Amino acid sequence: MARMKFICDAERCIECNGCVTACKAEHDVPWGVNRRRVVTLNDGVPGEKSVSVACMHCSDAPCMAVCPVDCFYRTDDGVVLHDKDVCIGCGYCSYACPFGAPQFPSNGTFGLRGKMDKCTFCAGGPEANGSTAEFEKYGRNRLSEGKLPACAEVCSTKALLGGDGDVVADIFRNRVLVRGKGSEVWGWGTAYGRPATGAPQPAKPEGKKS
Amino acid sequence: MSPSMRSMTALVLCGAAIALAACGEKTAGAAKKSDVPAWQGSTGASAYMANGWKAGDQTAWEQQLRNRTQGQNEYSRAAAQP
Numbered sequence: 001m002a003r004m005k006f007i008c009d010a011e012r013c014i015e016c017n018g019c020v021t022a023c024k025a026e027h028d029v030p031w032g033v034n035r036r037r038v039v040t041l042n043d044g045v046p047g048e049k050s051v052s053v054a055c056m057h058c059s060d061a062p063c064m065a066v067c068p069v070d071c072f073y074r075t076d077d078g079v080v081l082h083d084k085d086v087c088i089g090c091g092y093c094s095y096a097c098p099f100g101a102p103q104f105p106s107n108g109t110f111g112l113r114g115k116m117d118k119c120t121f122c123a124g125g126p127e128a129n130g131s132t133a134e135f136e137k138y139g140r141n142r143l144s145e146g147k148l149p150a151c152a153e154v155c156s157t158k159a160l161l162g163g164d165g166d167v168v169a170d171i172f173r174n175r176v177l178v179r180g181k182g183s184e185v186w187g188w189g190t191a192y193g194r195p196a197t198g199a200p201q202p203a204k205p206e207g208k209k210s
Numbered sequence: 211m212s213p214s215m216r217s218m219t220a221l222v223l224c225g226a227a228i229a230l231a232a233c234g235e236k237t238a239g240a241a242k243k244s245d246v247p248a249w250q251g252s253t254g255a256s257a258y259m260a261n262g263w264k265a266g267d268q269t270a271w272e273q274q275l276r277n278r279t280q281g282q283n284e285y286s287r288a289a290a291q292p
Contacts (some may be wrong), residue, residue: 009211013222041236076247081244101271126243130254143248146260146274163279178285 003059003078004121004143005165005174006152008052011157013177015040015050018153019160025056026122026150027139033103036151037120052151052160054099055080055119063093063102077143078165080122084137087115121162122149170195 002109015038023036023202024031057080064072064080071086073094085145094102107113115141124141132143142150152162160166176182183192211219249272251265252258259265263274280286 002275011288015232033216071242073242073245075245084241086240086242122247126245128253129246129248130252130258133216133256141248141252141254143256144250144252144265145258146263146271146278146280148256148275153278158282159286161279161282163282164276167276167279170284171280171285173284174285 002164003166004057004123004163005056005078006121006149006160006162007167007168008057008088009159009161009172009175009183010049010051011054012157013038013050014157014159016156016157017082017156019052022150023119026142027120029117029139030105031118033105035101035103035117043084052155053099053101054151055097055206056099057119057121062096062098066092066096068092073126075123079123079143080114081120081123081125081138082118083126084117088116090115091116093198103119119149 017038020034020036020038022103024034027035029035036052037112038050038052040050041047043046057078059078061072061074061080064074067082068090069088071082072080073082074080089104091102091104094100094104101118105117106112107114116208120138120141122140123140124130124134125138126142127137129141129144140150142148147153149162152160156163163169169192173183173195176192180196182188247268249266249268249270260278262277263270265271274292
């Protein structure tokens, strides 16, 4: 069973915001809500780094842990979703999330905080796959169409990778080994040191760290 | 039955009716709906369905997504240049 994951390669992200635009357009995300955004560190300074951020569909999601009405659920593919009919818009998930993924549309005369909205990994919600009700609440359900999230598929530099965590980790590992720099960072072995069974082993550049 | 007894019975019945009034009330919180797995396909327009797999076939769907994910790997399309 696949475990769907995103990873963004900060060495490749050029801050084009193509992922943000694709997400907005694909799901008709309302004004003021950003399911995905690009964060730039040291903006304007030579060597600045950008990274595309959205819900990371955590394996042990803090939003799920703190929700007082238990509106979250995890699909068999590891995608963290929620039921907007149960959500009360309290905002606890927003405080718990380390990525700022939960978003709250302002609607009504007094800017009333609406129900929580977040990245669905293009997997919709609990309504029937591909139905109008699902689209209106959660946006398109690309996974049920045999596609990957729009943000990852549209990324021009392939900085943003999305899909089965094992495959994505293999792609990223190969990339960094070919690049010859980056695999020396702390935690590399734990996160990317074990290729999935049957995955092609990248050639290790000579004289460089792995 | 004496008038005082009658009024007492009426009072008890009224009290019971008030006390049990909430018993027929439905639970306030909505129940979380169950989701259908993505491999079962979409009920939307078939024009949007990706080729290469059949709705309802879990193995085909997983293979389709693996292939699609591997499509993000340019090293599988061109030989890596160290």
